[in-house]
Amino acid sequence: MDSARLPADQYLIYKALTRYSYVNKNSLIKKYKINIDKLKKQGYRPDVILEFIPEKKDFEKFDRIRKDKLIVTNEVPNKKTGRPNGIPQGSGMSAMLSNLYLIGFDKMMHDRARKEGFLYRRYCDDILIICDSDKTKQLKDDVIEIIEKDYFLTIQDKKVEIIDFHKNSKGIRRSFNQKKIAEKNILLDENNEKFYYKSLQYLGFEFNGKDVLIRPGSLSRYYKKMKARILKTVSMAYSPNSKIDKILKKQLFEKYSHLGKRNFLKYAYNAASVRYKNSNGEEKDGMNSPAIRKQVKRHFDILVRSLNIKNADRFRWKVSKGKGEKLKPT
Numbered sequence: 001m002d003s004a005r006l007p008a009d010q011y012l013i014y015k016a017l018t019r020y021s022y023v024n025k026n027s028l029i030k031k032y033k034i035n036i037d038k039l040k041k042q043g044y045r046p047d048v049i050l051e052f053i054p055e056k057k058d059f060e061k062f063d064r065i066r067k068d069k070l071i072v073t074n075e076v077p078n079k080k081t082g083r084p085n086g087i088p089q090g091s092g093m094s095a096m097l098s099n100l101y102l103i104g105f106d107k108m109m110h111d112r113a114r115k116e117g118f119l120y121r122r123y124c125d126d127i128l129i130i131c132d133s134d135k136t137k138q139l140k141d142d143v144i145e146i147i148e149k150d151y152f153l154t155i156q157d158k159k160v161e162i163i164d165f166h167k168n169s170k171g172i173r174r175s176f177n178q179k180k181i182a183e184k185n186i187l188l189d190e191n192n193e194k195f196y197y198k199s200l201q202y203l204g205f206e207f208n209g210k211d212v213l214i215r216p217g218s219l220s221r222y223y224k225k226m227k228a229r230i231l232k233t234v235s236m237a238y239s240p241n242s243k244i245d246k247i248l249k250k251q252l253f254e255k256y257s258h259l260g261k262r263n264f265l266k267y268a269y270n271a272a273s274v275r276y277k278n279s280n281g282e283e284k285d286g287m288n289s290p291a292i293r294k295q296v297k298r299h300f301d302i303l304v305r306s307l308n309i310k311n312a313d314r315f316r317w318k319v320s321k322g323k324g325e326k327l328k329p330t
Contacts, residue, residue, distance in 0.1 A: 013093075014093075017087045017088065017091055017093050017094075018074065018087055019073070019074055020073075020074050020087070020088060021071050021072065021073045021074070022071070022072055022074075022088075023065055023070050023071055023072070024070070024072065027070050028053070028065075028070065031068055031070060032052065032053060032054060034052050053065065074086075074087075089124075089125075094124070095124055098124050098125065101151065102122070102151065105146065105147070105150070105151060106120075106122060108146075109122075109143075113129075116131075116135070117131075117132075118130060118131035118132070118135060118139070119131070121202075123203055126202065126203065127143065128202050129143070133164055133178075136162055136178070140160065140162070143155070144160075160179070161177075161179065161198070161200075161201070162177075162178040162179040162182075163175050163176065163177065163178065163198060163199070163200045164176045164178040164181075165200075165209050168188075168190075168193050169188075169189065169190035169193060170190075172209075172210065173209040173210060174193075174197055174208060174209040174210065175197065175198060175199055175200055175207065175208050175209040176188070176193070176196050176197060176198060177196050177197070177198035180196055180198070181196055199213070201215055204218045205271070205287075211289065211290075211291035212271075212287045212289040212291060212292065213289070213291050213292060213295060214268055214271070214292055214295055214296070218264075219295060219296075222256075222264045223302065225256075226256040226302075226303060226306070227306055229252060229255065229256065230252065230303070230306050230307050230310050231310055233247060233248065233249075233251075233252050233307075234247060234307070234310040234311055234314050235314070236248075237314075238314045238315075238317075238318055247307070247311060249307070252303070252307070253303075256299075256303055257299065257300050257303055258299070258300065262279060265296060265299060268292055268295070268296050269292075269293070269296070270284075270286060271286055271287050271289065271292055272286060272287065272288075272289045272290070272292035272293045273286035273287075273288070274286055274288045
């Protein structure tokens with residue numbers, strides 16, 4: 001489209017993404033003296049921390065945050081670089097702009113990889129380099145320097161992982177935390193090597209030298225979302241406003257079990273296959289991973305058991321408290 005201006009609706013989206021405001025979680029914790037460790041033990045997640053701002057209604061909580069000057073706008077320059085802080089992650093524009101912004105870096109690294117014999121991959125801010133062990137330090141230092149000097153971006157050293165693959169004392173290929181080994185300057189043996197195992201993680205998967213697996217964090221999020229949806233589904237069935245006295249399980253099974261066509265479980269089983277067909281009917285290579293199939297093989301039992309437990313809890317509450325009262329989380 002050859003135009004000097006964006007359409008009004010697109011401009012509003014652009015403005016919302018480039019001139020945004022945010023509140024730092026640590027600022028909330030410090031200002032309102034929230035005991036985050038205690039909350040974690042009780043099962044609270046960081047994304048519900050808004051509940052602990054000392055006001056009753058949501059608009060009062062937001063007014064309190066404004067009054068306490070905890071809102072940071074994107075127009076404030078970064079203290080380290082003197083430049084704006086960019087746009088939030090998660091939007092389609094974020095991924096697109098990262099690719100446009102780093103296209104020169106990608107080409108440079110791709111050409112260098114072909115010349116020097118290593119593998120380079122990048123997905124948004126997640127960079128993967130597979131190379132010989134003796135090239136690790138030089139490549140790491142070069143990438144960090146170029147990213148900071150030419151692209152005004154910062155790679156945090158604590159997020160840089162160096163994984164080395166070699167056989168352990170039993171002759172089994174495993175992945176080791178080379179960064180930790182180098183920092184402690186130790187020699188591995190059969191007594192200490194297990195403390196330095198560390199899987200290579202990339203795009204939701206991990207490789208320990210032997211098996212390809214789904215990252216435990218990804219599985220944990222799946223089960224948390226599943227159980228939250230079960231609670232909501234059961235609550236709706238027992239609500240005084242419910243028009244039918246039954247639990248609607250179809251959507252629950254479609255979204256959180258192998259019965260669905262496009263969900264996390266379908267993605268996991270496709271990844272575990274030797275070959276699979278994507279949503280467009282195209283054949284793709286899977287990872288041929290029995291370990292992934294083993295990770296998710298009990299998902300349906302867990303789903304049904306969690307559903308039965310919540311259903312029994314709500315039924316007991318209904319009998320003891322009466323159908324007309326407000327439902328309370330179990």
